[in-house]
Amino acid sequence: MAVNLGYKEYFKSDALPLMWCAGCGNGIILRAITEALSDLHIPPHQVVISTGIGCWGKADDYMKTHAFHGSHGRALAFGTGIKLGNPDLHVIALMGDGDALAIGGNHFIHAARRNIDITAIISNNFNYGMTGGQYSPTTPLSSSTTTSPAGVAEPGFDVCALSETCGANYVARTTAYHVTQLKRFITAALLKQGFSMVEVINTCPTHFGRRNIPGDTVSMMKYLKDITVSKAGYEKLDEADKEKYLVTGELVNRERPDYLSVYREMNPGGPETDRGEGH
Amino acid sequence: MSRPEGIQLMEGNHACAWGAIDAGARFFAGYPITPSSEIAEVCARELPAYGGIFIQMEDEIGSIAAIIGASLSGKKSFTATSGPGFSLMQENLGVGIYQEVPCVIVDIQRVGPATGLATQPAQADVMQARWGTHGDHSIIALSPATVQEMYYLTIRAFNLSERFRTPVIILGDQVIGQTYENIKLPDPSSLDIIERIKPFVSPEDYFPYQPDKNGVPPMAAYGDRHIVHASSTCHDETGYSNFKTQTNRALLTRLKDKIYNYTDEIVDVEHFGPDHAEVTLISYGASSRVCKYVVGEAEKEGIRVNLLRLISIWPFPDRIVREALGKTGAVVVAEMNQGQLIGEVNRVNATNTPVYLASGIDGALIDPDIIMAAIREALK
Amino acid sequence: MNKTNMAVTIRIDEAFCKRCGFCIEFCNANVYEADKDGLPLVKDPEKCTNCRLCELRCPDFAVSVEVVDNE
Ligand SMILES: Cc1ncc(C[n+]2csc(CCOP(=O)(O)OP(=O)(O)O)c2C)c(N)n1
Ligand code: SF4
Ligand code: SF4
Numbered sequence: 001m002a003v004n005l006g007y008k009e010y011f012k013s014d015a016l017p018l019m020w021c022a023g024c025g026n027g028i029i030l031r032a033i034t035e036a037l038s039d040l041h042i043p044p045h046q047v048v049i050s051t052g053i054g055c056w057g058k059a060d061d062y063m064k065t066h067a068f069h070g071s072h073g074r075a076l077a078f079g080t081g082i083k084l085g086n087p088d089l090h091v092i093a094l095m096g097d098g099d100a101l102a103i104g105g106n107h108f109i110h111a112a113r114r115n116i117d118i119t120a121i122i123s124n125n126f127n128y129g130m131t132g133g134q135y136s137p138t139t140p141l142s143s144s145t146t147t148s149p150a151g152v153a154e155p156g157f158d159v160c161a162l163s164e165t166c167g168a169n170y171v172a173r174t175t176a177y178h179v180t181q182l183k184r185f186i187t188a189a190l191l192k193q194g195f196s197m198v199e200v201i202n203t204c205p206t207h208f209g210r211r212n213i214p215g216d217t218v219s220m221m222k223y224l225k226d227i228t229v230s231k232a233g234y235e236k237l238d239e240a241d242k243e244k245y246l247v248t249g250e251l252v253n254r255e256r257p258d259y260l261s262v263y264r265e266m267n268p269g270g271p272e273t274d275r276g277e278g279h
Numbered sequence: 280m281s282r283p284e285g286i287q288l289m290e291g292n293h294a295c296a297w298g299a300i301d302a303g304a305r306f307f308a309g310y311p312i313t314p315s316s317e318i319a320e321v322c323a324r325e326l327p328a329y330g331g332i333f334i335q336m337e338d339e340i341g342s343i344a345a346i347i348g349a350s351l352s353g354k355k356s357f358t359a360t361s362g363p364g365f366s367l368m369q370e371n372l373g374v375g376i377y378q379e380v381p382c383v384i385v386d387i388q389r390v391g392p393a394t395g396l397a398t399q400p401a402q403a404d405v406m407q408a409r410w411g412t413h414g415d416h417s418i419i420a421l422s423p424a425t426v427q428e429m430y431y432l433t434i435r436a437f438n439l440s441e442r443f444r445t446p447v448i449i450l451g452d453q454v455i456g457q458t459y460e461n462i463k464l465p466d467p468s469s470l471d472i473i474e475r476i477k478p479f480v481s482p483e484d485y486f487p488y489q490p491d492k493n494g495v496p497p498m499a500a501y502g503d504r505h506i507v508h509a510s511s512t513c514h515d516e517t518g519y520s521n522f523k524t525q526t527n528r529a530l531l532t533r534l535k536d537k538i539y540n541y542t543d544e545i546v547d548v549e550h551f552g553p554d555h556a557e558v559t560l561i562s563y564g565a566s567s568r569v570c571k572y573v574v575g576e577a578e579k580e581g582i583r584v585n586l587l588r589l590i591s592i593w594p595f596p597d598r599i600v601r602e603a604l605g606k607t608g609a610v611v612v613a614e615m616n617q618g619q620l621i622g623e624v625n626r627v628n629a630t631n632t633p634v635y636l637a638s639g640i641d642g643a644l645i646d647p648d649i650i651m652a653a654i655r656e657a658l659k
Numbered sequence: 660m661n662k663t664n665m666a667v668t669i670r671i672d673e674a675f676c677k678r679c680g681f682c683i684e685f686c687n688a689n690v691y692e693a694d695k696d697g698l699p700l701v702k703d704p705e706k707c708t709n710c711r712l713c714e715l716r717c718p719d720f721a722v723s724v725e726v727v728d729n730e
Contacts, residue, residue, distance in 0.1 A: 011720070015519075018719055022677035027718035035715070045482075048501045050348075053511075060510065061520050066501045068351065069510040070374050074344045077336065081345030084332045085306060085352025086502045107344075110337040177685075179715040205679075217679040260332075269327030 007034035010044055012062050019058055023209075023217025025176030025202040025224075026056050029123055032183040033092070036190060037065075039183075047090045050079040052099030054130045055204075056123035059094050073104030076111040079118050087260055090119070090190060097124040098136040101157055105137070112166035114259040115194040121186065122159060122197065125204035133207025144211040159199045164252045169194030171252035175201040175224040178248065185250065194258040201228060201246060281328075286463050291429040291455040292359075294462055295385055296321035298433030299357050301467050303474070304383070305331035306356040308345035310338050310364060313398045314453040315387035318359035339364035343371040343384065350382045351509055353500030355437055359385035361453075363394065365404055365411070372446060373412035376534065378509040379488070379496065381440035381475060383433070385449040387456035388615075390642045399642030400453035402564055403616035408448045409593050415531055417538040419545055420448040420593040422563040426460035432590070438473040439545060443538055444495050450592060452615065454565035454644050478505050489516040494537030539594055546596040552585030558654050559607035560637075561600065561624055563589040566613045566645045573613075573650045584654060595623045604632040609657035613637040613650050633657060666727045667709055669701045676721040682713040 011034040020026045037047060047065035051057040053072035060067035066089075070078045075093040083091045100108050100122045111118060127145050128134040135145040135152045138159065142151035163171045170192040172185040182200060189196035201224050203209060209220035231249040234242065282297070283289065289297075296318045299307075307322035309315075323333040331354075336342040339360050346356035360368065365386045375382055388404045390396035404411075408420045419439050423429040432449060440447040478485045478497040485505040490496045496516075499505030508518030513530060515521040538545070552574040560570040567588040577584040587603045589596060604610055604624070610632055612621040618636045625634055637653035639645025669690065671682075678697035687710070692702040699722075707724065714722045 013720070016672075016720060017675045017677075020718065022718075023679035023681070024718055027720060028716055031715055031717075031720065045504045045506060046502060048352075058520075060508070064506065066506055067508045067510070067518075068348065068501075069512060070344065070347070070378075071370050071511060074340065074371065077341035077344035078348040080334070080336070080341070081306070081308060081348025081350075081356070082352050082501055083348075084334060084345070085349030085354040085356070086500065089352065089502055106337050107341055110341070176718075177716070179712060183715070218681065218684045221681060221685070263332070263334075267327035269330060 007031065007038045010034040010037045010047070010064055012064050015062050018062065020055060021206045023203055023205040023220060024055065025125070025200070026059065026123060028176045028179060029121065029182065029200050029202065030059055030062060032179060032186050033121065035183050036187040039187060040190060042090055042190070046088065047092065048079075048082050050075045050082060050091060050093045052093075052095040052104060054096035054099050054128070056094055056096045057099060073099050073102070074107060075099065076104065076107040076118065076120065080111060080116055083116060083118055084260065092190070093118055093120045095120065095122050096129065097122060097126065097138040097159070098128045101137040101159065109162070109166045112163050112168040112195045112197070115167050115169055115256050116259040117193055118195060119189045119192075120195070120197045122199050123202045124159060124199055125202040125208055127204055127208040129204045129207055133204070133211065143208070145208070160197070160251050163197045167195070167256065168197050168252060169254055169256055169258070170196035170250075172197070172250045173199045173201065173246060174248050175228055176203055177221055177224045181248065188250065194256060283464055286461050288459050289426060289462050290317060290457050290459045291423070291426045291451060292317035292387065292457065293321050294426045294430040295359070295433045295449070295451070295456075296325065297464055298430040299383065299437065300325060300329060301464070301470060302355065302434040302437035303472055304355045304357050304437065305329060306346060306349040306354040307331070307358065308334045308336050308342040308349070308356070309358045309360065310336055310342050312361045312364050314389060314456050315359045315361050315385065317456070318385060339367040340371060343368040343375070346382045347371065347375045347378070347380045350380045351501050351507065353502070355381070355441070357383035357385065359387065361387050361389045362391040362404055365407065369407070369411040373414060373416060374511045375446040376412065376416045376418070377511055379444040379534070380446065380509070381444055382446050383436045383440055383449065384446055385433075385451060388450060388452040396642040398453065400565060400644060401615050401640070401642070402450070402452055402566060403619065405450065405592065405614070405616065405619040408450055415535070417535050418448060418593045419443065419445060419538065419591070420450050421547070421590065422450045422592050423455050424564055424567050424588065426455065426458060427462040428590070429455055430462060430464065434470060434472070438471070441473045441475045443541070444475070444498060445538065450564065452565045482506065486516040487518045488514060490533060490537070494533050494540070542594045542596070545591055545594060546599065547590040548596055548599055549588040549590060550585065551588060553583055554585070555606065556583040556585040557608045558582065558584045558657050559603050559610050560584060560586045560613055560650065561589065561603065561610055562586065562613040563592055563620070566615055566639065569645050569647050570613050570650060573647050573654070576647065576651065577654060582654065582658065592620065597627045600624055601627045601629055604628050605630045607632065609633040609635065611635045611637050611650060611653040611657055613639070613645060613653070615639040615645050665709065667704060667707045668725045668727055669704055669707065670723045670725070671699050671701065672721040673698065675719045677719050679718060681716050681718070682722055685716060686713055
């Protein structure tokens, strides 16, 4: 019997130290993903990590599974081809908020609508980390960023509501602070057939934190705790207070048939054939 | 519908789809655009019977992304579009080149820029095919002139993409894509089909970007025990990011050499008409059909004209064009644009042979009179 | 001694630790303290409840909590 390496079967330990800033939560999400894969005993060669471009998009360099690192915003589009090319694969798309929802917003809504069997894990740090802290489609209204010195004039997306409306089978929100919940949601998302999305509210102490949250890396992490509330806690809030918080928890968990199942039912066709053997 | 048998009246776009299927394509992703949509329609109808999958993506950016992904999962994959969609594909075309992903992109050219004379023919994406994506890179592009040739060149495009591990472009045009001609699909078992080279080492010893002696790395698929790390960031033979300048230099050099050192293997031309001529036409695709007619018309007027038809356009056949320039009194480049490939002809013109342009930009097949006028100009 | 009758060994890999302070701040059992450079010191390992949250919450894979069987 081979020794159980735990998360190290998936995590490329020899690539340490990580390239991310002190107090950046990306490593926490990465740890949760590799722990979840280990708990589920999914063989590394049956996993493809498809990353976007951004700080979180660098995560593929720390994975021992199959990986794809393509262009900004397109992780789900590449992932769609990867999944349809080999439906046995577990395809996990890792995207920043800018990557998934600005430049990649179109692919995001259509992947969810199709309900393609991919797990999207979005690191939502409320800004573009990699390019120096510009505002993103999730930056809260009036926050200061390098491209909104006077405050962002646009409201941010509710990523979970968007995913639900578009048709995702599994939608959950948690934070880089809530590490056990994080691992639990990722595990559930990996098990779910159809499109699953875990939004991880994340720290970017270097940019969003420095401009909006007084204090250090620890204050940034505490901020994640402060702005979130559980589903049960949220229900008890006054309507006026609800706006101030982001709900954490499993927000959607349903069983719509996934894209490929529906396609195959409508196009039974033949088995995979070599050239010329079809009719 | 099943695979057409015997002699069939078929349009070029259908012939393209059947060529792809016969080459082993089992995945198509695309977004509708005239004059290419019939390729998608045939794939939607026919691929399932072959165990394949068709998907209509949300745009052309997603379409090329999906075929790159599916190819990495082990499926021969392709997409088809026209100018506006081809523009949207450019960034990810570079990803495919850099990650060395075999796939085929069919561009059924129409008049641009922008929406232009949508649905009318042009050959004005020639330089875009060469240089559309940013950064240094090499590209292979083929240009069919008949419906039957569309079928065979589509197969060749897949073969070249697998042989060289790189995206291959078919530069068709509205004339070839939507003209009906009699063609015959051959017995599939008679075709030479190239499959990608799989790794011959154990998973532990496999580096996904370790090249073979010809500069092309053997290719495992996602799902194999040989782990594949495909990155659009500068990478070494492991596939993982590596930002050393010498790694970048080695990668860019190999990506160029693996194609340009084998130009002769890729280049395909047709010589038409007399061996020696006063004027040589150089053309490709739909325009070259008109050139063949013009060769005959000129002969009636007592002018000796021949044609060098480029079947492969990129890499440019420098040597053959240089030889043609050296053997003739003047060259007329006939193309449906304001002068694109003529720049390449001038680049290799070591003999300072006079070179004239016959430019067709009327949103129709180039008029023979335009070419005749250029010939007369050349003879002045 | 912790409740489980198990001793734990907590290791901080200094080469990977970026001194973010999460392990120190968020440990419910107050196992850690910071040295003058912000590097976590395992001050009271016997208070550790083996919840392993610090391990999961360390962004740099620098903490490992290992249970050492006492018997
Ligand atoms: C087409 C294109 N446009 C812009 C960029 C520059 N760019 C790189 S990463 C990035 C944003 C990253 O922000 P986000 O997706 O939120 O991820 P984070 O860095 O915060 O993890 C941008 C705009 C790019 N690489 N490609
Ligand atoms: S810039 Fe922000 S997102 Fe990027 S590594 Fe630093 S903390 Fe993380
Ligand atoms: S959480 Fe990790 S990186 Fe942060 S101080 Fe503790 S050991 Fe260092």
